Amino acid sequence: MTAPPVPLPLGTRAAILLRLLAIQGSWNYETLVGNGMGFCVEPALRRLPGGVDGEAYRAALARQSQYFNAHPYLAAVAVGALARAELEGIDPTKIERFRTALCGPLGSVGDRLVWAAWLPLCALLALLVFALGASPLGTALTFLVSYNAGHLALRIWGINVGWREGLHVAHALGTPVLRQGPVWLARAGTLVAGVALPLVVQRLVGTGRAIQVEVLAAVLVGGFIVTRFHGRVDAWKWSFGVLVVFALYSVLR
Amino acid sequence: MTGGESAALSVLGAVLGLDVVSFPQAMLSRPLVAATLTGMLMGEPERGLLLGATLECFALETLPVGASRYPEWGSSSVVGGALVALPGASTAGALLLAVIVTLGWAWVGGWSMVQLRRLNAHWARARHDAVARGSRATVTGLQLSGVTADLVRGGAMTLAGLLLFVPAFRWGVAHWSLADIPTRGVLMALAGIVAAAATHKVFHAVAGTRWYMLAGLAIGALLLGGTR
Numbered sequence: 001m002t003a004p005p006v007p008l009p010l011g012t013r014a015a016i017l018l019r020l021l022a023i024q025g026s027w028n029y030e031t032l033v034g035n036g037m038g039f040c041v042e043p044a045l046r047r048l049p050g051g052v053d054g055e056a057y058r059a060a061l062a063r064q065s066q067y068f069n070a071h072p073y074l075a076a077v078a079v080g081a082l083a084r085a086e087l088e089g090i091d092p093t094k095i096e097r098f099r100t101a102l103c104g105p106l107g108s109v110g111d112r113l114v115w116a117a118w119l120p121l122c123a124l125l126a127l128l129v130f131a132l133g134a135s136p137l138g139t140a141l142t143f144l145v146s147y148n149a150g151h152l153a154l155r156i157w158g159i160n161v162g163w164r165e166g167l168h169v170a171h172a173l174g175t176p177v178l179r180q181g182p183v184w185l186a187r188a189g190t191l192v193a194g195v196a197l198p199l200v201v202q203r204l205v206g207t208g209r210a211i212q213v214e215v216l217a218a219v220l221v222g223g224f225i226v227t228r229f230h231g232r233v234d235a236w237k238w239s240f241g242v243l244v245v246f247a248l249y250s251v252l253r
Numbered sequence: 254m255t256g257g258e259s260a261a262l263s264v265l266g267a268v269l270g271l272d273v274v275s276f277p278q279a280m281l282s283r284p285l286v287a288a289t290l291t292g293m294l295m296g297e298p299e300r301g302l303l304l305g306a307t308l309e310c311f312a313l314e315t316l317p318v319g320a321s322r323y324p325e326w327g328s329s330s331v332v333g334g335a336l337v338a339l340p341g342a343s344t345a346g347a348l349l350l351a352v353i354v355t356l357g358w359a360w361v362g363g364w365s366m367v368q369l370r371r372l373n374a375h376w377a378r379a380r381h382d383a384v385a386r387g388s389r390a391t392v393t394g395l396q397l398s399g400v401t402a403d404l405v406r407g408g409a410m411t412l413a414g415l416l417l418f419v420p421a422f423r424w425g426v427a428h429w430s431l432a433d434i435p436t437r438g439v440l441m442a443l444a445g446i447v448a449a450a451a452t453h454k455v456f457h458a459v460a461g462t463r464w465y466m467l468a469g470l471a472i473g474a475l476l477l478g479g480t481r
Contacts, residue, residue: 021277026399028374029320035377035384039396042389058387065384065392069319072278107319115316119280120455123309126285127448130306136298139306140286147280186459193452194469197445198477204307204441211438218442223449227457235450236311239443240356246439247353250346250431 006087008044008163015043016079020155024072031067033075037082038065040075044083060086063096069103071110076155078102080162081169090167098167105170109178114154117185122147124192131199254339254419258295262335263412265294269327270407273317274366275400282327284308284355291334300337304351308333310444311356314451325362328407329355332414336422345437346429347422352440354418362410369406373399 023036041064048056064086070078078099085095126143134142161172198216205212226235269290272282281287285305292301308330315323333355337347376398377384383391429436456462 021279022275022396022400024278025275025396025403026373026377027274028370028377028399030374031377032320035392035395038384038392042392052389057389060387061389061392062385062387065387111318115318116455119316120313120452122280123283123285123313124452127306127309130285130302136289136293136302139302140289143283143285144279144281151279183459186456186462187465190452190456190462190465191469193448193456194466194471195473195476197449197470198473200306200310200448201441201445202477204303204444205437211434215438215442215445218438219445219449222442222446223453226446226450227453234314235447236314236356239311239447240353242443243349243353243356243440246436247346247350247425250436251425251428253430 006047008083012043012047013159016040016083016159017076017155019043020072020076020079020159023075031065032069033072034066034068037068037075037079038062040079041083041086045086047087056089059092063092063099066096066099068099070106071114073114073151073154074106074110074158076158077162077169077172078106080159080164081166082162084163084166088166094167102169105173109173112182113178113185114151117182117189118150119147121185121189121192122150124189124196127200128192128196131196131203133203254335254415258335259412259415261294262291262331262415263408265291266328266331266411266414267404267408269331270325270362270410271327271400271404273325273327273407275403282325282330284312284326284330284333287327287330288334288337288355291331292338295335295338297338300343300348301334304333304337304348304355305330307348307352307440307444308355310448310451311352313448314454316455322363322367324356324359325366325407325410326355326359327362328410329359329362329414331411332358332418335415336418339419339423342422342426344426344429345433345440346431347426349436349440350422350425350429352444354414354422358410358414358418365406365410366403369399369402372402 019040023040024033026035027033038061042061045057045060046052048054048060050056064082082099122143125146126139129142130139162169165172201216201219202212205215269282269287272279288305288308289301292298312326317323333351336351336354376395380391380395
């Protein structure tokens, strides 16, 4: 770890954090999140010699707005690190190489940690709370508060660790939370799913209904069969087809 | 549904559609939240919650990963939530029809997001030289254009969904002939199967998760027994 050249003012950090929430605002199939990266680093670049009218600012903004790909939350790590590299006046060629090297890890680590672990865990937790009888507001807040606690913490951590470590930020990606986090979250997610599934079915079907047992049995048997076909077809798509046929039968008969 | 209600729902759909990718991606757009919020707005929070929880079982299988096409749950859940909040839509048939509309419209919404990404690419290509010169106004402008277009897209998807599906939904509810219990049974069995399959799909790569699932099911069964 090396000490940053200058502290990043709180106002600049806040501006970067706010902009990070819109990092995918211009997402497209050619530059992906590239323009968003430039948009997010920009508040820090204003501190370059000459300010927003200076040549250093324009060159850095052009560099940071090129093609980039990363998980939107973990892009904060790249934003912090690249902001520091630009303000330290690192050789542009080195910055571009570093920028390219960050794309892969920040994408795959973020996908595994957030989309494939944290998001489903929080959704399952909220479904469990719903199944236990929570109110509409309580259920929605359970999901929003739990999910966004992790979401915002990850973005803030990303800016701070990126700024603190600069070009050495790769070490930070080896932290146990990022390496082992998806495993712990997956285990917690399956445990919560197991608890929630029968209770959710019970609440959705309605207590006291005779078909609860039949529906639960169908879920267990059907779920087991569908997992055997894992990867061949999305379950929600064929379920949609079944529902359409069922509805047509009921409406048209 | 009044014009004022349609306008309010379109604004809600615009904001929740925007949340899916562009801003702030806080998952306000997940069906469990979006349908519930819509139900609350329309004075039927419990129906909104019931629809949201059912849809969330389906949504567990669709994760918003990168460049892939995935359902746009934000504006579609507002359309679904508005449908189940309509007068006389408290039956299982109404819930099932709202689920069908939301699933289908979410897939169309995913297509609209792909078109928006192409539009963003067109704008970025047209302003490539200005970006390469480090123009602050261009970089900021591209970002704001994309966010604004996405906001408009979400609002338009919601309004179009309401115009298309409110009459069709009313007709479907009026002509629904099957009893409530089998209807609810089929819907919830499918939702449960998709949720179980999604859990396997998302977590199966981690060693030992099947034992966690079995332990969870045992706890769930015990809790279920205690409530009966």
